[in-house]
Amino acid sequence: MSNHDVDLAIIGAGPAGMAAAATAAQLGLKTVLLDEQKGPGGQIYRSIIQPAPADEKILGKDYYHGRSLALALKNSSLDYRPGTSVWALDQDLSLSLSGNGQSQRIHPRRLLIATGAQERPVPFPGWTLPGVMTCGAAQILLKSSALVPAQPLILAGSGPLLLLIAAQLHRAGVAIEAILDTTPRKHYLTALKYLPGALRNLPLLAKGAGLLTELRRAGIRRITGVSELRALASPDGTLGQVCFRQGKKEQTISAATLLVHQGVVPNVQLSRSLNLTHDWDKLQQCWRPHIDSWGESSLPGLFVAGDGAGIAGALAAEAFGKLAALQIAQQLNVISEQQRDRQSQVPRRTLDRQRAIRPFLDALYSPAREFLLPVDDTLVCRCEEVTAGELRRLARDGCPGPNQAKAFCRAGMGPCQGRMCGLTVSQLMADERQVPNSEVGYYQIRSPIKPLSLGELADSAN
Amino acid sequence: MPGASKFERLAYASNDWIQVTVEGQPVQVRPGDSAAAALLAAGQPAARTSAVSGDPRAPYCLMGICFECLLEIDGVPNVQGCMVQVADGMNIRRQQGAPVLNDSLAEGVPA
Numbered sequence: 001m002s003n004h005d006v007d008l009a010i011i012g013a014g015p016a017g018m019a020a021a022a023t024a025a026q027l028g029l030k031t032v033l034l035d036e037q038k039g040p041g042g043q044i045y046r047s048i049i050q051p052a053p054a055d056e057k058i059l060g061k062d063y064y065h066g067r068s069l070a071l072a073l074k075n076s077s078l079d080y081r082p083g084t085s086v087w088a089l090d091q092d093l094s095l096s097l098s099g100n101g102q103s104q105r106i107h108p109r110r111l112l113i114a115t116g117a118q119e120r121p122v123p124f125p126g127w128t129l130p131g132v133m134t135c136g137a138a139q140i141l142l143k144s145s146a147l148v149p150a151q152p153l154i155l156a157g158s159g160p161l162l163l164l165i166a167a168q169l170h171r172a173g174v175a176i177e178a179i180l181d182t183t184p185r186k187h188y189l190t191a192l193k194y195l196p197g198a199l200r201n202l203p204l205l206a207k208g209a210g211l212l213t214e215l216r217r218a219g220i221r222r223i224t225g226v227s228e229l230r231a232l233a234s235p236d237g238t239l240g241q242v243c244f245r246q247g248k249k250e251q252t253i254s255a256a257t258l259l260v261h262q263g264v265v266p267n268v269q270l271s272r273s274l275n276l277t278h279d280w281d282k283l284q285q286c287w288r289p290h291i292d293s294w295g296e297s298s299l300p301g302l303f304v305a306g307d308g309a310g311i312a313g314a315l316a317a318e319a320f321g322k323l324a325a326l327q328i329a330q331q332l333n334v335i336s337e338q339q340r341d342r343q344s345q346v347p348r349r350t351l352d353r354q355r356a357i358r359p360f361l362d363a364l365y366s367p368a369r370e371f372l373l374p375v376d377d378t379l380v381c382r383c384e385e386v387t388a389g390e391l392r393r394l395a396r397d398g399c400p401g402p403n404q405a406k407a408f409c410r411a412g413m414g415p416c417q418g419r420m421c422g423l424t425v426s427q428l429m430a431d432e433r434q435v436p437n438s439e440v441g442y443y444q445i446r447s448p449i450k451p452l453s454l455g456e457l458a459d460s461a462n
Numbered sequence: 463m464p465g466a467s468k469f470e471r472l473a474y475a476s477n478d479w480i481q482v483t484v485e486g487q488p489v490q491v492r493p494g495d496s497a498a499a500a501l502l503a504a505g506q507p508a509a510r511t512s513a514v515s516g517d518p519r520a521p522y523c524l525m526g527i528c529f530e531c532l533l534e535i536d537g538v539p540n541v542q543g544c545m546v547q548v549a550d551g552m553n554i555r556r557q558q559g560a561p562v563l564n565d566s567l568a569e570g571v572p573a
Contacts, residue, residue, distance in 0.1 A: 036526060038547050043525055052494045054473040118527045128530075130507040130520030137524035140544075144494045146472040147503055172472055237518045238507050256468075267527075382522075383529065385514040414513075415529040415540070450526075451540065 006030045006079070008328055009095055009108035011086050011270065014042020015069060015314045016306025017114035019321035021080070022072035027329045032079040032106065034086055034097060036450075040070045042116050043136065044314045052146035058171045059143060062207075062314075069318065088447035089274050093301055096460055098452060103460035110301050110328045113271055114321060117264035117307035120286070120367065121420045122157065123374040126231030127260070128382055131239025135165045135261035148174045149257035154242050156180035156229055157261035159365040163211040165259065170218050177253060179215070180226040180244055182262075184368050191364035198360035201353050223251075227370060231258055262367040266308045269419060272445040274299060280437045283362040284311055285372060286423060287442060294327035295320060303328065311362075316354035319347035372427050380428065381421040383414020388428055395432035401440035402426055415451070418443040469502040482552040497554050498524060498531040498543030506556065509533055509543055513560035532557050 008024050010017045013035035021033040041048040045066025053059060073080050084099035094107040119136045126132065135155065141147040148169060154177050155166050166179055198205055215222060226244045232252075234240025243252045265286035268278060277290040277298040288310040295303040305324040306317035323344050330340040374380065376389030386409045394405045402418075402425045405411055411425055412418035418425075422443050430440045448457075471492070479490045482497075484504040491500040498521045501509055508518035509531040521531040524544045531543035536553050539561035543554070 036545060047494055050475065050494060052472075052475055052492065054475045058472070118525065119523060121528075128512075128517065128519060130518050133520070133522050133524070137522060140524045141469070141499055141502070142472075144496065145492055145499045145503070146474050146494075147469045147499060148472060150468045150470075150507075238520075382519075383514075385512065415532065416527065419527045419529075451542065 003107070004109045005106045006032045006108045007332055008032070008110045008112065008325075009034065009093075009106060010112045010114055011035075011095070012042060012114035012116055012306070012308070013037065013040040013073075013080070013082070014044060014114060014116045014306060014317065015066070016116070016308075016317040016321035016324075017042070017112070018069040018073060019318040020112055020114060020305060020325040021078055021321075022069070022075065023322045023325035024329065025075035025078035027325070027334050028077055029325075029329060029332065029334060030077060030079075032081065032108070033073070034084045034095075035080075035082050036085050038082050040073055040080070040082070041066050043140065045069065046140055047144040052144055053142065053172070054146070055172075058168055060168070063143070066314075085450040086270065087450045087452050089270060091274065091299065093299075096447070098450075098456045101453070101456060103452075103456045105460065109332060110303065112295070112303045112305060112321075112324055112328070113308055114304075114306045114317075115267045115270055115308045116317070117311060118267045118419065120262045120265045121424065122260045122262045122367075122371050123378050123380050123388070123424055124229045124231070124371065125375065125378050126233070126239075128379055129231050129233055129239045130237070131256055132231050132258045132260065135161050135259045136264075138259050139165050139168070142168060142172070148172055149259065151175055151257065152177040152253070152255050153257045153259070154178050154180060154253060154255045155259045155261070156182060156226065156242065156244070158183040158367065159261055159263045160208060160211075160361065161264070162261040163208070163215065165261075166220065167211050167214050170215070170220065176220045177255065179220060179222040180229065180242070181222060181224045182226045182229060182368050182371070183224070183365060185225050187364050187366060191360050194360035194363050197356040200356040204354075204357055227368065229370070262371050263365055264307065264311055265423065266310060267419075268308070268442075269417070269445055269449055271297065271304055271308070272442060273447055273449055274302070276302070276304075278442070281310060283359060283366070285366060285427075286311075293323075295324040296327065301331075312351070312355050312358055316351050319350040319354070322347040323351065372424070373431050374424065380424045381409075381411035381414065383416050383420070384410040384412075386411040386421070388424075391425055391428045392432045395429040399429070400433075401429055402443050403441070405429065406443070412443050417445065417449070468505040468507075471503065480548050480550050482548050482550075482554055484554045485556060491548050493548070495548045496524070496544045497533055497535055497541070497546045497548060497552065500548050500552075500554060501531070501533070501543060501556075508556065510557035511559050516559060534561075
C-alpha cells in the first residue's frame with residue numbers, strides 16, 4: 001500500500017498517547033489512536049472512565065487527573081480504537097493490527113509509539129509461586145475491579161510505586177504485615193549528589209515524604225536494608241512464607257500475597273522489532289530507544305514518547321506526547337516552526353521539571369544487585385524455566401549474547417517473547433563476560449508482537 | 463471485607479454484576495473485571511500450570527506482559543486472561559500445561 005490512510009497513528013492510550021492524540025486532532029491531523037485496553041488511560045490511569053472503587057480517596061487525586069485526558073479524546077478528527085493490538089510494524093511505518101478477531105493494515109504518514117513502561121521483572125528464588133505478583137498488578141486490580149489481595153500481605157522492593165500502593169491498600173482497609181525495603185543503604189549517599197535537580201520538583205518530593213509519613217502514622221512495619229529475598233511454597237504449591245535478611249538477622253514471615261516492585265522500565269518490544277537504535281541507560285538500568293528532543297527515533301517519521309522513551313512519569317509523558325504531536329504537525333506543514341515553538345513552551349517546561357528529579361530517584365531506587373544478577377538457582381526465563389546458573393554457564397562456554405543463548409536453552413522463546421527475561425539475560429551474560437551490556441545486546445524481536453490466531457493472520461493477507 | 467485469605471472485593475462504584483463460570487462453577491463478578499481478575503475473585507490462585515515443569519503459575523503483571531495468566535476462555539486456549547474483559551456467560555478454565563490441538567482440528571490430518 002503506497003497511499004497514506006491517516007496523518008498519524010498512535011499506539012497506546014496512556015498519558016503520552018492521549019495527549020498526543022488530542023493535540024494532533026485539535027490541529028486537524030487525521031489521527032488514529034490504537035490501544036489494547038477496553039478504555040483509555042494506559043496503566044497509570046487504568047479504567048479512568050469507570051474506576052471500580054466507590055471511594056475515590058483510596059486511589060487519590062493524582063489518579064483522577066487522567067479523566068481530563070480521556071475526555072479530550074472526543075474529537076471528530078480522532079479515530080480512537082480500543083481493544084486493538086498492533087502485532088507488526090514495517091520500515092515504511094505501516095502497521096498490522098487486530099481487533100474483534102479482524103486484521104487490518106494501515107499506513108500513516110507519521111507513527112508515534114506510546115506504549116509506556118512495564119514493571120521491571122524482579123527475579124529472585126520463588127518469584128514464580130502463585131501469590132507473588134507485582135505492585136502494579138495489585139494496583140490494576142484495585143483500579144479496574146476494586147479487588148484487594150489475599151492476606152497476610154507483604155510488600156517487598158524499592159521505589160515510589162511500592163510506597164504508593166502500600167498507602168492505597170491501607171486506605172482501603174487492608175492490613176499490611178510488613179514492607180520490606182530492599183533499597184541498598186549506600187544508595188541514599190549516591191542519590192544525595194542529585195538532590196539539587198530533585199529540588200526543582202518540590203511537589204513530587206513532598207508527595208514522597210507524605211507517603212512515608214502516611215505509612216508511619218498507620219503503624220505499618222517497614223523493614224529497611226532487606227536483602228536475600230526468597231519466597232517459599234506452602235504444601236499446596238502456593239506462596240507460604242517470605243524469607244529475607246536484615247543485617248545479620250535472617251527472618252521468615254508467613255504470607256498469602258507478596259507484592260514486589262523494583263521500578264519500571266520502557267516497553268521496547270515494538271521499537272526493538274524495527275531494529276531502532278537503542279541506548280543502555282546506566283542510571284535507569286534499562287534500554288531505551290535513541291530519540292531527539294521531540295521524540296523522533298533513528299527511523300525518520302517514527303516517534304517514541306512517554307515512558308517508552310525513558311522513564312520520567314505520567315506528567316512528563318503527557319507533556320512529551322504534546323511535544324511529539326506538535327513536531328509531527330510541523331513536519332506535515334499544518335503549523336509553522338514558530339507556532340510549534342510557541343505552543344511547546346509550556347509542555348517543554350513541564351517535561352524538563354519532571355525529568356530533573358529522575359537522576360535522584362533513579363540513583364536512590366536503582367535495583368539492588370541481587371535483582372539484576374540473581375543467584376544461580378533463580379528462574380530467569382519464567383516461560384521456558386531457564387535458571388541464572390544455566391545462562392552464566394552458557395556465557396562462560398563462549399555464548400556471546402542473548403540471541404545465541406536462546407538457541408541452546410530456549411530463554412526468551414516462550415509466550416512472553418522475552419519481555420520477562422530480556423533485561424536479566426543481557427545483564428547476566430554481560431556480567432559473566434565482563435563486557436558492557438551494549439556489547440551483548442538484546443533479543444532480536446520479531447512479529448507477531450502479540451498473539452494472533454491463524455484466522456487473523458489469513459485475514460491480513462486480504 | 464479486607465482481612466481474608468483470598469482476594470476480596472471493596473465497595474464497588476456501580477451495582478452491576480455479571481455471571482461467568484470459573485472451572486465449572488458459576489461466579490458473580492464485576493463488569494470491570496478481566497478474566498484473570500475473575501479467576502482471582504473466585505478464589506483460584508493459579509491460572510495455569512507450566513508447560514515445562516507442570517508447576518502452578520498465577521497472574522503476575524496483569525497488564526499483558528508476563529503471559530502467566532493464559533486461560534482457556536469459551537473453549538479457546540492460550541488466551542491472555544488479563545487482556546479479556548468478562549462477559550455474561552463467559553466460560554473460564556485454567557490451562558493445564560501446553561495446550562493440545564483438539565480432535566476436530568486434528569481430524570483429516572494424515573497419520
